[in-house]
Amino acid sequence: MENIYVLTDAVESRPTRNTLELLGLGHRLAQAAGLKLRAWLPGPARGQAATAVLAAGADEAVILDEPRLDTYQPELWLQALTATASAPAAVILPADSTGRDLAPRLAYRLQSQLFTDAVEVSWSDGAVVAKRPVYGGKAIMTARVAGPVVLTVRAHTASPLAEPKTGGEILREAVQIDEAVVHTRLVEHVEEKTEGVRLEDARVIVSGGRGLGGAEGFAELQKLAAILHAGIGASRGAVDLGWAPPSWQIGQTGKIVSPDLYLAIGISGASQHMAGVASAKTIVAINTDPEAPIFSYARLGVVADYKKVLPHLITALAAALKQ
Amino acid sequence: MKIAILLKRILDPEVSPHKFSLEPGATRPSDAGIPKVISPFDENALELALQLREKSPGSTVTAISMGPPETVEILRKALAVTADAAVLVQIETDPGPDAFGTASTLAAALQKTGPFDLVLAGRQAGDWDQGQVGSLVAEMLGFPCVTFVTQASPSGNGLRLQRESENGYDVIDADLPLVLTVTNHPGNVLRLPKVRDVMMANRKPVTTIAASDLAAMSTKIPPLEILALEKPPAVAAAEIVGGRDEQEIAARLVQKLQELKVL
Numbered sequence: 001m002e003n004i005y006v007l008t009d010a011v012e013s014r015p016t017r018n019t020l021e022l023l024g025l026g027h028r029l030a031q032a033a034g035l036k037l038r039a040w041l042p043g044p045a046r047g048q049a050a051t052a053v054l055a056a057g058a059d060e061a062v063i064l065d066e067p068r069l070d071t072y073q074p075e076l077w078l079q080a081l082t083a084t085a086s087a088p089a090a091v092i093l094p095a096d097s098t099g100r101d102l103a104p105r106l107a108y109r110l111q112s113q114l115f116t117d118a119v120e121v122s123w124s125d126g127a128v129v130a131k132r133p134v135y136g137g138k139a140i141m142t143a144r145v146a147g148p149v150v151l152t153v154r155a156h157t158a159s160p161l162a163e164p165k166t167g168g169e170i171l172r173e174a175v176q177i178d179e180a181v182v183h184t185r186l187v188e189h190v191e192e193k194t195e196g197v198r199l200e201d202a203r204v205i206v207s208g209g210r211g212l213g214g215a216e217g218f219a220e221l222q223k224l225a226a227i228l229h230a231g232i233g234a235s236r237g238a239v240d241l242g243w244a245p246p247s248w249q250i251g252q253t254g255k256i257v258s259p260d261l262y263l264a265i266g267i268s269g270a271s272q273h274m275a276g277v278a279s280a281k282t283i284v285a286i287n288t289d290p291e292a293p294i295f296s297y298a299r300l301g302v303v304a305d306y307k308k309v310l311p312h313l314i315t316a317l318a319a320a321l322k323q
Numbered sequence: 324m325k326i327a328i329l330l331k332r333i334l335d336p337e338v339s340p341h342k343f344s345l346e347p348g349a350t351r352p353s354d355a356g357i358p359k360v361i362s363p364f365d366e367n368a369l370e371l372a373l374q375l376r377e378k379s380p381g382s383t384v385t386a387i388s389m390g391p392p393e394t395v396e397i398l399r400k401a402l403a404v405t406a407d408a409a410v411l412v413q414i415e416t417d418p419g420p421d422a423f424g425t426a427s428t429l430a431a432a433l434q435k436t437g438p439f440d441l442v443l444a445g446r447q448a449g450d451w452d453q454g455q456v457g458s459l460v461a462e463m464l465g466f467p468c469v470t471f472v473t474q475a476s477p478s479g480n481g482l483r484l485q486r487e488s489e490n491g492y493d494v495i496d497a498d499l500p501l502v503l504t505v506t507n508h509p510g511n512v513l514r515l516p517k518v519r520d521v522m523m524a525n526r527k528p529v530t531t532i533a534a535s536d537l538a539a540m541s542t543k544i545p546p547l548e549i550l551a552l553e554k555p556p557a558v559a560a561a562e563i564v565g566g567r568d569e570q571e572i573a574a575r576l577v578q579k580l581q582e583l584k585v586l
């Protein structure tokens with residue numbers, strides 16, 4: 001029988017939010033197709049999450065039992081995934097820096113099709129049908145992919161199972177690793193210090209673009225963020241100018257976020273930026289240009305120079321939130 | 324170091340959505356009236372190639388692009404920022420979303436014009452946004468690959484790289500030969516050409532290879548079967564919050580936010 005695979009990640013015994021979404025999606029696909037859902041847990045450390053992975057939708061939690069897989073190393077991971085993918089009908093990876101790194105190479109090694117950045121995946125007439133934004137979100141492509149396919153799926157586009165699933169089996173696979181394939185070596189991982197709330201978890205995000213006019217503008221945004229307990233984001237325009245670090249970039253090629261409130265300040269609303277906030281509940285924009293595309297995505301808009309509005313907004317919010 | 328940089332000519336990705344049009348049933352947008360440009364991440368990769376050449380004297384940078392004859396425009400731009408050579412892999416129309424097909428043609432072109440120690444590409448093209456070709460070329464050439472690279476410099480017999488990760492970056496040492504896919508960073512914004520170099524670029528030769536003359540690796544993998552290409556559903560325009568002055572606007576905005584219960 002063919003299998004559907006999901007690549008999972010976990011912090012100790014807790015699968016990440018993204019993993020729960022992918023397992024929910026994988027479970028629904030497997031049910032529709034009458035296939036088995038197998039979850040890969042690379043390295044014994046992730047193995048601690050095996051029980052939770054079964055509850056989140058997998059029929060089998062496959063622990064790749066080799067300590068050198070505990071940390072991400074693409075060449076070793078590709079070797080292990082290729083070796084353990086048995087009759088894959090579909091392989092689901094997150095559309096993040098790991099999944100996007102692996103997907104094309106894994107598809108090539110499995111001689112399968114490749115569909116990246118999916119935002120909707122279903123099973124119809126014996127094949128995967130998937131949708132993805134193209135042209136920076138100006139169009140949506142729907143494709144049918146018969147035969148084995150490797151997919152990456154964007155965060156916040158699939159829902160985790162509503163109720164935990166019971167049953168399932170935990171398997172430990174001993175994988176043979178050959179270090180001769182390693183030509184890229186991690187020297188150091190540098191974590192950027194984020195003050196305040198992480199963007200991925202933030203209920204409120206204040207985000208700035210080229211319209212802020214300089215790095216000082218982001219210092220002003222910090223004040224607003226502090227009052228709102230918000231995370232801080234940026235457009236690519238602001239990142240390229242060095243006003244904000246790359247890890248603040250929101251959008252199709254930055255972070256995909258899902259806050260209740262997204263305050264876009266001095267951001268024009270390019271489709272590539274808006275792709276990162278597609279699931280934000282309420283978008284508010286402050287922009288001097290009444291014709292800026294951001295106003296056709298936002299719920300509320302202010303047409304003004306942010307420098308004149310921000311001080312009043314900070315005072316008014318501070319007063320409102322004290323009550 | 325012999326460096327190759329893969330460039331794609333695409334519809335200007337910054338064009339506003341209302342100028343972007345799709346004919347019913349078409350599997351590509353209409354390109355009428357929209358300028359074509361070098362895909363932005365390819366520009367970042369080109370800048371990284373030029374920086375590496377500066378850090379490693381004796382290196383050369385060859386720009387390679389696949390497309391119809393007009394694609395030569397973007398190769399001239401690469402020559403104007405002082406790429407040493409340019410190669411056009413000629414096909415009839417702009418490449419579509421068949422990444423396996425594109426990658427196998429490019430891999431064959433790299434083999435024919437190389438050997439190269441380093442191949443650079445943007446992390447994804449700003450039209451189909453798939454993020455596949457660079458890594459597939461690596462597989463087809465049998466080279467290792469590092470994705471989402473922002474900075475690179477020579478180190479020992481290989482390169483020391485910075486790779487963007489979710490909340491920071493990784494420092495990676497990689498052996499040559501190698502493929503890199505590049506993402507944007509303040510340090511790799513493409514330089515402006517000098518007037519004199521623009522004039523020189525018009526005189527430099529561009530080698531043209533017909534894709535049909537290349538022994539492209541055949542892949543068993545069929546292109547995607549596109550069922551539909553549509554505009555996303557329209558969204559309602561914002562309610563503009565006004566007032567006598569900025570103070571009143573701010574107060575009204577806060578009131579609206581409270582009504583929406585998002586504070």
Ligand SMILES: Cc1cc2nc3c(=O)[nH]c(=O)nc-3n(C[C@H](O)[C@H](O)[C@H](O)COP(=O)(O)OP(=O)(O)OC[C@H]3O[C@@H](n4cnc5c(N)ncnc54)[C@H](O)[C@@H]3O)c2cc1C
Pocket residue numbers: 136208209210211212234235236237238249250251252253254255265266267268269270271272273276286287288289292304305306307336337363447448449450452
């Ligand atoms: C393949 C690809 C991927 C991309 N991925 C991303 C991505 O992930 N994220 C992303 O953000 N972009 C991305 N982009 C870039 C995107 O197309 C835009 O170029 C970018 O988002 C523009 O940034 P911006 O809105 O800050 O700048 P601009 O478009 O220059 O907008 C600045 C805005 O500020 C306003 N303004 C000016 N002064 C003031 C003031 N005093 N007060 C208030 N408003 C003011 C202006 O009216 C204008 O609307 C991508 C592009 C490509 C091709």
